[in-house]
Structures are given as structure tokens and as C-alpha cells.
Amino acid sequence: MTDKSNKEMRDSLSKTTLKKLIQDFYEQFESETIPHIMLPSRTKRNIELNEDSDVWVYGDSESMRSAKTVKGAKQLLKTSYVVELLIKGHLDQDKSSTLRELYYISENWDIAKFNEQSESDRLIEDLEIITGLQREDFHVRPEENGATMFGPIKIKEVTKRGERTMHCQEDVGEAGYQIPYNVETVQFLEHDAKFIIAVETGGMYDRLIENGFDENFNAILVHLKGQPARSTRRLIKRMNEELKIPVVVFTDGDPWSFRIFASVAYGAIKSAHLSEFMATPAAKFIGVQSTDIVEYELSTDKLNDQDIKALESELTDPRFDTEYWKDQINLMLKIGKKSEQQAFAGKGLDYVTDKYLPERLGEMGVG
Amino acid sequence: MVIAEELAKKQKAISIAEFFEKNRQILGFDSVPRSLLTSVKEAVDNSLDACEEAGILPDIFIKLENKSKSLVTLIVEDNGPGIVKEQIPRVFAKLLYGSRFHSMKQSRGQQGIGISAAVLYSQLTSGSPVKIVSKIDKDAPAHYFELLINTQTNEPEILKDKVIDWDRLRGTRIELEMEASYIKGRRQSVYEYLKDTAIVNPHARITLIEPDSNKIIFERATDKLPVQPKEILPHPHGIELGTLMKMLRYTESKNLEEFLCDSFSRIGAQTAKEICKKSGIEPERKPKKIALDEAKRLHEAFRTVKIQAPPTDCLSPITEELIRKGLEKEHTVDFIETTTRPAAVHNGHPFQVEAGIAYGGKLSKEDKVEILRFANRVPLLYQQGACAVTHAVESIKWKNYSLDQPGGGIPIGPAIILVHVASTHIPFTSESKEAIADVPEMIEEIELALKDVGRRLNLYLSRQEHLQRRREKEEIIQKILPRIAKKVGEILDKPTPDITPVVARIMGNVFIQRAVQKNGKGCDVEIKIKNHSDSVHRFSLHETMSYDISSPSPEPKKISLGKQSDYVWKISLKPGEQQAIVYKLDIKLEDASKLPQPVVEGIEEEHITGAKVVNV
Numbered sequence: 001m002t003d004k005s006n007k008e009m010r011d012s013l014s015k016t017t018l019k020k021l022i023q024d025f026y027e028q029f030e031s032e033t034i035p036h037i038m039l040p041s042r043t044k045r046n047i048e049l050n051e052d053s054d055v056w057v058y059g060d061s062e063s064m065r066s067a068k069t070v071k072g073a074k075q076l077l078k079t080s081y082v083v084e085l086l087i088k089g090h091l092d093q094d095k096s097s098t099l100r101e102l103y104y105i106s107e108n109w110d111i112a113k114f115n116e117q118s119e120s121d122r123l124i125e126d127l128e129i130i131t132g133l134q135r136e137d138f139h140v141r142p143e144e145n146g147a148t149m150f151g152p153i154k155i156k157e158v159t160k161r162g163e164r165t166m167h168c169q170e171d172v173g174e175a176g177y178q179i180p181y182n183v184e185t186v187q188f189l190e191h192d193a194k195f196i197i198a199v200e201t202g203g204m205y206d207r208l209i210e211n212g213f214d215e216n217f218n219a220i221l222v223h224l225k226g227q228p229a230r231s232t233r234r235l236i237k238r239m240n241e242e243l244k245i246p247v248v249v250f251t252d253g254d255p256w257s258f259r260i261f262a263s264v265a266y267g268a269i270k271s272a273h274l275s276e277f278m279a280t281p282a283a284k285f286i287g288v289q290s291t292d293i294v295e296y297e298l299s300t301d302k303l304n305d306q307d308i309k310a311l312e313s314e315l316t317d318p319r320f321d322t323e324y325w326k327d328q329i330n331l332m333l334k335i336g337k338k339s340e341q342q343a344f345a346g347k348g349l350d351y352v353t354d355k356y357l358p359e360r361l362g363e364m365g366v367g
Numbered sequence: 368m369v370i371a372e373e374l375a376k377k378q379k380a381i382s383i384a385e386f387f388e389k390n391r392q393i394l395g396f397d398s399v400p401r402s403l404l405t406s407v408k409e410a411v412d413n414s415l416d417a418c419e420e421a422g423i424l425p426d427i428f429i430k431l432e433n434k435s436k437s438l439v440t441l442i443v444e445d446n447g448p449g450i451v452k453e454q455i456p457r458v459f460a461k462l463l464y465g466s467r468f469h470s471m472k473q474s475r476g477q478q479g480i481g482i483s484a485a486v487l488y489s490q491l492t493s494g495s496p497v498k499i500v501s502k503i504d505k506d507a508p509a510h511y512f513e514l515l516i517n518t519q520t521n522e523p524e525i526l527k528d529k530v531i532d533w534d535r536l537r538g539t540r541i542e543l544e545m546e547a548s549y550i551k552g553r554r555q556s557v558y559e560y561l562k563d564t565a566i567v568n569p570h571a572r573i574t575l576i577e578p579d580s581n582k583i584i585f586e587r588a589t590d591k592l593p594v595q596p597k598e599i600l601p602h603p604h605g606i607e608l609g610t611l612m613k614m615l616r617y618t619e620s621k622n623l624e625e626f627l628c629d630s631f632s633r634i635g636a637q638t639a640k641e642i643c644k645k646s647g648i649e650p651e652r653k654p655k656k657i658a659l660d661e662a663k664r665l666h667e668a669f670r671t672v673k674i675q676a677p678p679t680d681c682l683s684p685i686t687e688e689l690i691r692k693g694l695e696k697e698h699t700v701d702f703i704e705t706t707t708r709p710a711a712v713h714n715g716h717p718f719q720v721e722a723g724i725a726y727g728g729k730l731s732k733e734d735k736v737e738i739l740r741f742a743n744r745v746p747l748l749y750q751q752g753a754c755a756v757t758h759a760v761e762s763i764k765w766k767n768y769s770l771d772q773p774g775g776g777i778p779i780g781p782a783i784i785l786v787h788v789a790s791t792h793i794p795f796t797s798e799s800k801e802a803i804a805d806v807p808e809m810i811e812e813i814e815l816a817l818k819d820v821g822r823r824l825n826l827y828l829s830r831q832e833h834l835q836r837r838r839e840k841e842e843i844i845q846k847i848l849p850r851i852a853k854k855v856g857e858i859l860d861k862p863t864p865d866i867t868p869v870v871a872r873i874m875g876n877v878f879i880q881r882a883v884q885k886n887g888k889g890c891d892v893e894i895k896i897k898n899h900s901d902s903v904h905r906f907s908l909h910e911t912m913s914y915d916i917s918s919p920s921p922e923p924k925k926i927s928l929g930k931q932s933d934y935v936w937k938i939s940l941k942p943g944e945q946q947a948i949v950y951k952l953d954i955k956l957e958d959a960s961k962l963p964q965p966v967v968e969g970i971e972e973e974h975i976t977g978a979k980v981v982n983v
Contacts, residue, residue, distance in 0.1 A: 019858065019859065022855050022858045022859055023859060025851065025855045026855050026856070026859055026861065026864055028869075029852060029855070029864035029865070029866060029868075029869060030864055030865075032868035032869060032872065032878075032897075033869070033872075034869055034872050034873060035848075035851060035869070067843060067847065067848060067851065067869070067873070068843075068873060069839065069843075070839045070842055070843055070847070073843045073847040073848065073851070074847060076847075076851055077847050077850055077851050077854070080850075080851055080854040080855055080858065081854060083858060084854060084857065084858050087858065088858075111846060111847070111850070112850070
């Protein structure tokens with residue numbers, strides 16, 4: 001089967017699935033039922049561990065969105081408008097929009113227009129959940145491309161202008177290989193990597209490249225850029241599953257960074273419907289751990305009120321319900337301090353690559 | 368010299384200044400911001416009392432100037448009746464001089480300590496004399512005085528006394544210089560005090576010039592002066608033994624019976640005789656000759672003999688209407704309810720409680736409700752936690768009246784609660800007169816008043832909520848649903864679906880729908896009726912037409928109307944129930960489709976969707 005007919009089939013499936021949703025509304029009108037849709041509750045109380053895939057997905061708790069209330073009715077109206085755009089504007093004409101463009105398109109929709117972009121972003125996520133499809137299937141793109149990666153792996157990417165083959169150390173600039181928004185078009189050709197290290201901040205990512213960490217340790221460096229984009233998480237998962245390369249995650253030592261790790265390893269609460277597609281349950285947390293702050297005597301900042309609230313909330317988050325995480329979170333609350341990963345620079349620029357990371361990798365049995 | 372005489376000299380030497388120093392706190396002069404507030408309060412209270420007694424609509428002007436870093440000049444001017452020249456020195460420069468000390472009457476000031484205490488404070492902190500101007504009539508001269516209080520003798524010292532030109536009809540002006548500080552933005556401030564005063568004295572115009580020359584006018588909301596409270600004799604239940612003995616000693620009555628009748632309210636000859644009998648004292652005895660143990664028996668007899676409650680027409684409530692106007696003019700709100708309770712009695716003193724609640728508008732939703740407390744039209748700004756008004760507010764379960772009250776205590780919500788207590792004797796917790804004591808009779812009355820306005824607030828809010836829900840539903844059925852239906856049809860390339868059944872469901876109405884189907888040469892008609900509401904509905908359904916129907920189920924009552932016939936079905940449906948009526952018509956489908964909507968009778972139009980309502 002050619003790529004083209006494959007794409008046509010996918011588009012046609014998307015159209016049928018979206019129409020089915022609208023068909024439901026139509027039938028509800030005909031059967032004298034108030035139009036409504038059911039959605040899983042997107043809260044931390046409604047995520048559960050899927051035993052088979054080992055990632056966190058939505059549980060059975062559902063909420064109803066119904067035209068009984070003004071809020072619900074408007075949501076259904078907006079849903080109808082968006083679905084019409086996706087079918088007639090995107091899929092029928094083979095066009096696409098970014099999430100931001102979609103928000104601006106809605107300006108012509110009178111009372112169905114979105115008040116802010118987060119609202120339309122969320123509605124697209126809702127549609128993913130209801131249809132079991134992904135926004136790429138609706139031809140909806142995120143704003144930015146994914147982050148970058150750097151390391152001993154050779155890949156082939158199918159771009160709109162043809163196939164491109166490159167080695168992510170030899171054929172790329174200083175910043176590395178730019179991860180595209182749809183990583184399904186990337187094929188892995190060969191690699192020489194012992195592990196993948198996903199790094200939260202650009203400063204640390206650059207530090208590892210400058211110190212030659214990728215070469216010395218045969219590591220693929222992936223820049224997470226804060227909360228990682230879907231494509232970044234998906235690429236990490238694919239490399240882990242298809243190439244069996246272990247993954248470690250290196251972030252700051254604060255409550256928000258713990259959540260970055262959780263979304264890489266277990267899935268995000270906001271998009272738990274995609275966990276099975278994007279989470280890498282085998283990923284391990286290398287640091288900065290609360291224990292590292294104490295043992296390596298790192299420079300610290302005091303926890304602020306929001307930090308403390310975030311830590312306390314994590315104690316009731318099922319994703320952190322393990323001995324290891326409870327110890328790390330409680331220790332951080334106890335010392336009342338947090339550290340950035342770049343705090344290692346206080347001990348010399350090579351300290352992190354010569355001492356800290358090798359020691360931690362040794363403890364974890366990676367590399 | 369005899370020892371006692373020396374002691375007496377020493378006693379005299381305990382000067383009034385020393386007395387003041389020791390009692391600063393209870394007199395309301397314990398901090399610089401509070402001293403200013405107390406001085407303003409005493410001067411304004413005097414002006415309001417004087418104007419009202421003279422039947423003049425008060426126009427009061429308050430000006431504050433920063434004299435130096437710590438000294439403030441306070442000027443209060445009124446359009447009252449003025450003070451006669453001879454009285455001026457003693458009114459302002461002698462402590463405990465006043466006309467109201469012994470009167471049983473609802474008034475603001477009670478002890479005559481107020482304004483002279485402010486004068487003394489001013490003199491002690493600035494060294495300057497008080498400056499007074501007063502004029503009693505258009506054609507009378509204006510007298511100007513500069514006065515000091517002689518702190519050894521508690522007598523006025525006159526520094527200046529002259530006649531000046533003053534372009535006012537009449538009135539009094541007082542100017543004080545004192546150590547003070549003008550504070551804004553908190554509850555206990557001159558501004559808040561005047562604002563609250565303006566609420567409960569809507570007949571007064573109050574002008575405030577702040578030290579930065581900013582001018583604020585609290586405009587009057589009515590030209591009606593409050594009814595002057597009547598002076599009454601004390602009631603036997605409210606009298607203390609010491610007072611009784613004093614009264615016995617100084618009375619001019621010739622015998623005990625006459626004394627009882629003339630000195631107290633609610634004692635007539637009959638009751639007087641009974642009291643005498645009960646206490647075992649002859650009614651003919653001279654009051655001055657009554658001994659202590661006899662006075663005790665008399666006092667005891669006041670309790671045991673049945674005496675009518677004191678008269679209550681001596682009180683002057685603000686009235687429901689004027690409390691509303693007062694709140695309205697000083698606050699932007701959506702809703703105000705006020706109540707004036709009937710007069711009641713505590714310990715022989717008549718009292719009357721009034722309450723108001725203001726809701727919504729610009730009031731904060733997250734903060735505790737503001738409580739405005741008033742005693743005889745004077746705002747109480749300090750010691751809120753110790754006051755019977757606060758205790759009464761806290762004892763009410765405000766959840767029942769639509770206000771949040773997490774963990775009990777003062778409720779939270781966009782509301783102001785106002786309580787005014789009027790009495791010939793307000794039972795304060797202390798001399799500073801900032802909190803009303805927890806007298807059970809009073810707490811009960813305050814609670815009743817608050818519950819009354821609370822109930823009305825609740826009613827208002829539930830009505831608002833009902834209207835809001837109704838508006839929401841209308842928005843859904845008129846604006847949103849039709850658009851969803853249209854859009855859904857467009858996406859599927861199908862006709863727009865009929866939304867009426869869903870509309871009936873959303874509105875919680877009884878839904879009626881007639882469907883006609885071709886059957887051979889004639890038609891089958893089915894009328895579906897479904898009750899989507901939460902209540903039982905009984906009504907009759909009419910099909911009025913010039914055709915005959917056949918095989919109807921259930922059987923209708925047929926009424927002939929000349930050429931036409933009216934077929935009537937009695938319908939009764941519980942919540943959620945539905946019913947179908949079927950019959951046959953021997954006419955073409957297109958004629959049957961032109962039949963007018965079914966008609967229903969005996970149900971409100973707003974409860975029906977899909978039929979015409981006719982109610983005779």
C-alpha cells in the first residue's frame with residue numbers, strides 16, 4: 001500500500017468518526033433526548049494504572065456535558081462548529097491549521113467563538129478522547145516543533161520535500177536534530193547508543209554537548225524544554241520500545257520537575273488518553289533528587305508557598321504513590337529547599353559530567 | 368490642723384487632670400487616632416442632639432487641618448440653636464456638666480463628660496485653649512470665647528470673651544487643637560464614623576474637609592426630622608437601691624405614697640399602696656425619713672408587686688424607611704431590607720431594636736459581612752467582638768438565609784448587616800460605651816430582627832436564582848439549541864431536526880405533539896402528551912373541528928358547537944408520565960395536516976409546549 005492511499009484511508013476514517021459524533025446529536029434530537037456527550041473526568045482522582053501497558057490512563061469516572069445548562073449547551077455548539085471545520089475545512093480539502101489558527105478561525109462563529117486559546121486547545125483534546133484519534137488525524141498542528149536531540153543515531157525523515165537521512169551527531173549543527181511535530185514520519189536506521197538522557201533545561205543540554213557527554217558515554221541527549229511536547233515524548237517512547245534503549249530523565253530538583261518526569265514516564269493527567277501512545281514507563285529518574293541536594297550540598301532556593309502546595313498535591317497523586325517518590329517528596333518538604341540542575345556548575349563546569357552523572361548512572365546500572 | 372482636714376486638702380488636690388490621665392482609656396483617648404475620633408464623635412453627637420431638640424435639620428461641618436507633624440486642628444460647626452452666653456464656659460470647660468445626666472430619655476450623650484473631656488485632652492496635649500463661637504438668633508450677637516479648664520478646681524477659665532461678626536443665622540462652632548493623627552482606610556476612622564452616622568441620621572447633612580483639603584459631603588436623604596423622644600419617669604424595675612435612696616432624700620413629695628406615684632412611671636395610687644403594704648411601711652411616712660433597711664424592703668417590693676411594663680412611646684426609632692434610605696445613599700447595593708421591632712423592656716428600661724441588611728452591588732463576596740452597630744443613633748466602632756449585636760449575629764445559622772458561614776461566627780458574603788438599639792438606657796459593657804452588654808432580652812430581640820430581614824433576603828435570593836435559571840433556559844432554547852440543530856443538519860446534509868421535544872424537556876414542561884398518518888382513504892391521528900415537569904398536571908385537551916372523528920381512544924366527551932364539534936379529553940399526568948390519544952379522521956392527509964394546534968385548558972401557558980392555552 002502506498003503512503004498516499006494510506007493517508008486517504010486515515011482521513012476517511014477520521015471523517016467517519018467525527019460524523020458519528022454529530023450523528024449522535026442528531027439522533028438525540030430525534031429521540032427527544034437533550035443532546036449530550038459523556039467524557040472521562042480529567043482529574044488526578046480519575047487516573048489509574050493500566051496493568052498491561054504500565055502507564056496511567058483515565059479511569060471509569062465520567063462526566064456528562066449536556067445542553068441542559070448554558071455552559072454545556074455552548075460547549076456542544078462549539079463542538080459542532082469545530083467538527084464542521086475539521087471535516088469540511090481540513091479533511092475534505094487536505095488542509096491543516098495550528099491550534100492558534102483554529103482559535104482565530106472561531107472569531108467568525110458568533111456565540112460559538114472561543115474566549116481564549118486554552119478553551120479551543122481543550123476542546124481538541126476532548127475530541128481526541130471521544131473519538132480515540134489524535135489531533136494529527138484532524139490535521140491540527142501544535143504551535144512549535146518539538147525540541148532537539150543529539151547523539152549516535154542515524155534516522156530517515158519523510159518531509160514534504162522528500163526523504164532526508166541524517167546522523168544526529170555528524171550531520172547536524174551544534175543544536176542538534178530538530179524533532180518534527182509528527183514523529184511517525186521518522187524511521188530509525190542505525191544507532192550506537194547505550195542510553196537516552198532526557199534533559200529539562202537548554203543550559204544543561206548544551207553543557208552535556210560541550211563536555212562531549214554524548215560521545216564519552218554513547219548517549220542520545222534529548223532536550224525536553226520544560227514540559228515536553230507530545231512529539232518529544234512520542235520519539236523517546238519509540239526509541240525506547242523499538243530500539244530497546246534505556247531512558248533516564250535529568251531535571252531540576254523541584255516539585256514541577258518531578259511532574260515533568262511523571263509525564264515522560266507515566267503520562268500527563270491532562271492527556272492521559274494518549275498515555276499508551278506517549279508515556280515511557282521504563283524511563284528512570286536520574287535527578288536532581290532531594291537526596292542529591294543533601295548529599296552533593298548543592299546551592300538551593302527556599303520552597304515558596306506554591307512549591308509546598310505542589311509537593312503536597314503530589315503526595316495524593318497516584319502517579320507518585322511509590323516508596324521512592326514519597327521519600328523524595330517528604331525529604332524536600334522537610335529540608336524546605338529546591339535546586340536547579342545547573343547548580344552543579346558551582347562545583348566546576350565538568351563536575352556534572354565527570355562526577356555526578358557517572359555516579360548516578362552507576363547506581364542505577366545504566367550505561 | 369486636724370488630720371481629716373489635711374486629708375481633705377489632699378483629696379482636692381487629686382486634680383481633674385490626674386483623673387483624666389488615669390481614665391484616658393475609658394473616656395476614649397488612649398491613642399492618637401482614637402483621640403481624634405472620640406473628639407469628633409463628642410462634638411457631632413452634641414450638635415445632632417441640639418439640632419433635633421430645637422427642631423432644626425442638622426447641617427454639620429467638620430474640618431481637620433494638620434497644624435504640625437503631631438498636632439491637628441479640629442473644627443466642628445453646626446446650625447443648631449446655639450448656647451446662651453452665660454452657659455458657654457461651663458458647657459465646654461467643666462467636666463460632668465450637662466442637662467441629660469438625670470433624664471430618662473433616649474439621647475446620644477448621657478453623662479455630660481464628652482465634649483469637655485475633648486477640651487481637656489486638647490489643652491493637655493497642645494496647651495492651647497478651646498475657641499468657641501455661638502449665636503442663638505439671627506439678630507443676637509455672636510459670642511467668641513477662649514477657654515481653659517482649671518484642672519485644680521474643674522472650673523472654666525475665661526481667656527477671651529468678646530462679641531464678633533459671624534455670618535451665620537445661628538449655631539455653634541468649636542475649634543480644638545490636639546495631639547492626634549488622621550487615619551484613613553480602616554474601620555475605626557473619622558471617615559467611617561461619619562459615614563455610619565450619615566446612614567442612621569438620614570436627616571442630617573454632614574460635610575467633612577480632610578487635612579489634604581479633600582471635601583466629602585454626606586448629603587441628607589430626607590427632610591423629615593426624627594420624632595423627639597419623650598422624657599419619662601424611671602420605671603421601678605430599672606432603679607438601683609442607691610438611686611432610690613437619693614431620690615427619697617431629695618424628693619419634694621410629702622409622703623411615701625405621693626413619692627411613689629410622682630417619681631415613677633406605672634405606679635398609681637393602688638400600686639403605691641400595695642408596695643407600701645408589702646414592704647411594711649406606712650404610706651404616710653415622710654420619704655426623707657425612710658431608713659436604709661426600709662429602703663431595701665421597698666426596693667424588694669418593686670420586684671414582687673405586679674407593675675405594668677414601662678411605656679415604650681418614649682423611644683424614637685429611625686424607622687424602616689429611613690434606614691433603607693440611609694443605607695441606599697452610602698452604599699451601592701442590589702437589595703435592602705429593614706425592620707423595626709416592637710418596643711420591649713429590659714430591667715425596667717424600654718428599648719427597641721431595628722435591623723437592616725444590604726446585599727450585592729459592589730460589596731465583596733469573599734470577605735466577612737460588615738456589621739454596623741448603633742446605639743441611640745451613635746455608631747459603635749470599637750470592641751465589635753464584645754458586643755451583644757455581634758453575638759446575636761454569630762448565633763444565627765446564616766446558611767438558612769443564603770449566606771456562607773464556614774465554621775460558624777460572622778457570615779461571609781456581599782452583605783452589610785445593620786443593627787440599631789434605641790433605649791432610655793443602653794446597657795454598655797464599659798464606660799467607653801463601645802459594646803452593648805449581653806442582656807438576654809436584647810439579644811433575643813436582635814436575633815428576631817435579624818431573622819426577619821434574613822428571611823426576606825433569602826426570599827429575594829431564591830427569586831433571583833429562579834429568574835436566573837429561567838433566563839438561562841431561555842438562552843438555551845432560543846439561541847443555542849436552534850444553532851446546534853442547524854449546524855448538525857448541515858454537517859450531515861440532513862434537514863434541521865425538530866427541537867421542540869427537547870425544548871419541552873429543558874423547560875420542564877408538558878409536551879404535546881400531534882402526528883397524522885395516511886391510512887387508506889383517511890388518516891390516523893396520534894396525540895402524544897408527556898409530562899417533563901416535577902409536578903402532577905391535570906388539564907383538559909380540546910380538538911375542535913368541523914369533522915367527525917371515529918374509533919377514538921380513550922373516549923372523549925363531545926360537545927356540539929353548531930357546525931363544529933369540540934372533543935374533550937381529561938388528562939392527568941404525574942411527573943415523567945406520558946399518554947397517547949388516538950383517533951381516525953375520514954379526510955385527506957393534507958387537510959388533516961392543516962388542523963390548528965390542539966387547545967388545552969386548566970394549565971398555565973408557561974408549563975405547556977406544543978399546544979395553545981385557553982383559560983377562561
